[in-house]
Amino acid sequence: RKEVEQDPGPFNVPEGATVAFNCTYSNSASQSFFWYRQDCRKEPKLLMSVYSSGNEDGRFTAQLNRASQYISLLIRDSKLSDSATYLCVVNVGRTDKLIFGTGTRLQVFP
Amino acid sequence: GAVVSQHPSWVICKSGTSVKIECRSLDFQATTMFWYRQFPKQSLMLMATSNEGSKATYEQGVEKDKFLINHASLTLSTLTVTSAHPEDSSFYICSARDIQRIGETQYFGPGTRLLVL
Numbered sequence: 001r002k003e004v005e006q007d008p009g010p011f012n013v014p015e016g017a018t019v020a021f022n023c024t025y026s027n028s029a030s031q032s033f034f035w036y037r038q039d040c041r042k043e044p045k046l047l048m049s050v051y052s053s054g055n056e057d058g059r060f061t062a063q064l065n066r067a068s069q070y071i072s073l074l075i076r077d078s079k080l081s082d083s084a085t086y087l088c089v090v091n092v093g094r095t096d097k098l099i100f101g102t103g104t105r106l107q108v109f110p
Numbered sequence: 111g112a113v114v115s116q117h118p119s120w121v122i123c124k125s126g127t128s129v130k131i132e133c134r135s136l137d138f139q140a141t142t143m144f145w146y147r148q149f150p151k152q153s154l155m156l157m158a159t160s161n162e163g164s165k166a167t168y169e170q171g172v173e174k175d176k177f178l179i180n181h182a183s184l185t186l187s188t189l190t191v192t193s194a195h196p197e198d199s200s201f202y203i204c205s206a207r208d209i210q211r212i213g214e215t216q217y218f219g220p221g222t223r224l225l226v227l
Contacts, residue, residue, distance in 0.1 A: 034215060043203050043218040044154065087153070096142060096207060098216065102153040 003027060004101035006088050012107045017078045021104045023071040023088030032091040033064055035073045037084045038103065044087055047073075078108045113137055114206050116219035124227055129191045131222045133204030139184035140206035144216060145177075148201040160187040160204075184209075194226040 006023045013019050025033075033050040048055065050062040050071055061074040071088055088101035113136040121129055133143055141162045146154040158179055159167040166179035178190040187206075191198055201223055205216035 032215070041201075041223075043221045045218070046215055049215065096216075097144070097156055097159065099156075100146075100154040 002101075003099045004088055004090050006101035006104050008102055008104060010105040010107050012109060013078055014109055015078055015080060017108075018074065018076045019078060019106060020075075021073045021086055021088075021106075023073075023101055025069050025071070025088075025090045025099075027090065027092065027099075028066075028069060030090045030092070033071050034089040034098075035060075035062055035071075036087040036089050036100075038087055039084050044089075044100075047086070075106075078106075080108050080110065082106060083108045114204065114217045114219040116202075116204055116222050118222060119220060120223040120225075122225045122227065123194060125195050126193055127226075129194055129224060131189045131191075131202055131204075131224075133187045133189070133206065133219050135185045135206045135208075135217070138206075138208040138210065140187075141184060141209050143181060143187040143204055143206045145179065145187075145189050146203045146205070148203065148221075154203060157189075162187075191224065194224070196226045199224055199226045 004025050035047040036044040037047045038044040048057050048062055050064045052064050054063045059076045063072045085103040085105045087103045089098050115134045117132045143160040145157045147157050148154045156169050157172045160179045160181040162181045162184055168174045181187040201221050203221040204219045207216050
């Protein structure tokens with residue numbers, strides 16, 4: 001079983017749509033959770049950290065369910081510029097090491 | 111914001127050549143830097159943790175004699191791919207953590223594309 005699992009997609013959605021991505025992780029000792037965005041042939045960039053209480057940043061909402069070891073990302077009012085691969089990232093237990101999911105590809109069309 | 115640079119951004123070399131990649135934190139100090147590798151359509155895989163002033167810690171399956179890591183200062187880590195072969199062709203990315211900012215995540219460099227012919 002992979003340590004961080006994501007649906008690879010692609011998710012093809014029209015502009016303005018709401019889209020949700022899910023992620024599961026296997027290490028119950030993980031403490032830190034993130035969503036990163038990676039554009040084609042570029043390095044990953046932090047989109048947002050994910051907190052137990054859930055958090056929102058503009059059109060983006062992240063949720064964490066520790067009991068189910070499940071993380072989600074909701075994007076509202078999708079823009080063309082949201083087209084990218086979204087990486088679910090979890091730290092290794094109580095260390096600084098990060099484990100990346102394979103990513104979910106999003107393609108927003110006009 | 112914190113900036114991490116990598117040099118070179120891309121390199122093409124012949125099989126058997128050694129290639130050195132530099133990772134620098136430009137506006138902060140990093141006692142720990144991380145080296146990742148990403149093959150096409152795959153996720154980033156952590157190769158090793160680079161510790162300033164001490165030996166790097168390698169992940170399982172990563173040959174330490176092939177991927178030499180040096181972290182001589184708080185702002186510079188280098189990865190040397192020794193005797194590179196075509197299967198080493200990949201996207202190598204480093205990241206660094208700001209020692210002054212507890213709890214902050216890692217900042218990634220722009221990556222180095224290596225193509226071994």
